[in-house]
Amino acid sequence: MIRSLLDRLAAKVLAPEGVDFTRPAGEQAIVPAGSVSWDVYANPVTLYIGGIAAVLLELGEPRVRHGVWDHSSFKRDPAGRLRRTGMAAMVTVYGARSVFEAKAARVNRMHGRIRGTTPEGIAYAADDPELLLWVQVTATWAFLEAYGRYARPLSPDDRDRYFAESRAGAALYGVGTPPESNAQADALFAAMTPKLGPSPVLGEFLSVLRDAPLMPRPLRPLQRLGIRAAVDLVPPPLRERLGLMSVRPLSRAESGLLRGLARTAERIQLPSSPRCQAERRVSAQGSLVRFQP
Template structure:
């Protein structure tokens, strides 16, 4: 694969716009290029390192994951009642995006420290869902579901819109999420597509409809989440996430084909995702992590 080379002035604009998504008040500053030589939780030659470098696929996959999470009443209550999603979605999404980057690309010691902090915060999240069941954010079944929905969203968004993955590559990507999943406490999270399907089949009877799903999608359309250069794509990426929702879940929550991409819109999203897959962002976590390991900054974009 050949990396895209932009004129220097345009490259700087793109770098600044992309970098802004992981910078916000209250977010820690992570230097992904340090400590020199320290490996990440996942190896640089992994499928995951290829997937997570693509911001378009990550946006689509992240939205699809939240749709799946909001279909589970206890997770829905935890997200809606204990986060700032409704009132100020951008910082919450930036924190989630940074956490994903740290989990995949940061030095192992940094990733372990961040995950330990997340676990401490989750331990304080409890409540009652709208179906009357009590919940705790560190409940094993819920941890496994959240972990699985994230893996499904990111892997399938990349496969469908950026670059097709073989069956073996998709299973590898599922398995690669295992070390981080166990650190988060999701010890029963699926490690293959077959295990994901089994989990989905088991969870589907527990999923319910809620207007919160549609409120979430409307918030995602209205919030200034993407940099100015990419803002016109935002509504299309949300529709792409709807298309990624498994049909059995879409039926339960009330999503229909009209909420997804029109036939003429799909090629636009694919073109954007494929371009993003070949455009090195020198200051972004994937490039900085490559430098930490003694690899060229654009190494991932040439594979």
């Protein structure tokens, strides 16, 4: 039953629609197999929690908030938008390099068309280097934090390796100076904190997620539990700054349930998952290659 539940969750969270991770045979991903990233991005439970936490942090920055909320399909199709975001993450980590490069080029062209002005009169552009960096680091950080909290703890060296692994993919998305270590990510968070603030959009986003058909109906309680876990993942000072302190924290039993699901997901290989497909693809050239930063 647990395997079936995780398989259904993975289908919703990972959702690699239209992507065959087994092709082209033998072609490496931009982050080779054997990397920390290949472990972190394979867990559907922690990806779900971390993905929502990342969006909350993105929406805390006013320019990113209006760029995302005013120019994307989050409001009318949150489930589809999250699936497409999940697919982009899967392609970045597991997709053949040529497939990822084409995907990144399409995203960059789309970002080049997004321009606007916040209600406060601040101009924004989706391809602004500072905003690209914030979006990149929030996602990278949130997936790592969710994995470390619920799946398994990672050593300081593994955490640094994980950030180093993200550099090549970030560069193709136009991110000039992504953090290369956990300490650099922490420094970036500290520098961006004064620019973050509360907004009714964050509450609207959480409300939309609670009611959206993100998961099959029997799993809706788990869906809402994961949303609260995502809020809980945001560091308390940032949670307070973003006006999220009213969200009820997880109980010990609820945290234990999520931890149990995430750790079970670590032990179960789903043959249809992007990771398993990608392992079959790269093994066609003989052996898996461990990442060296």
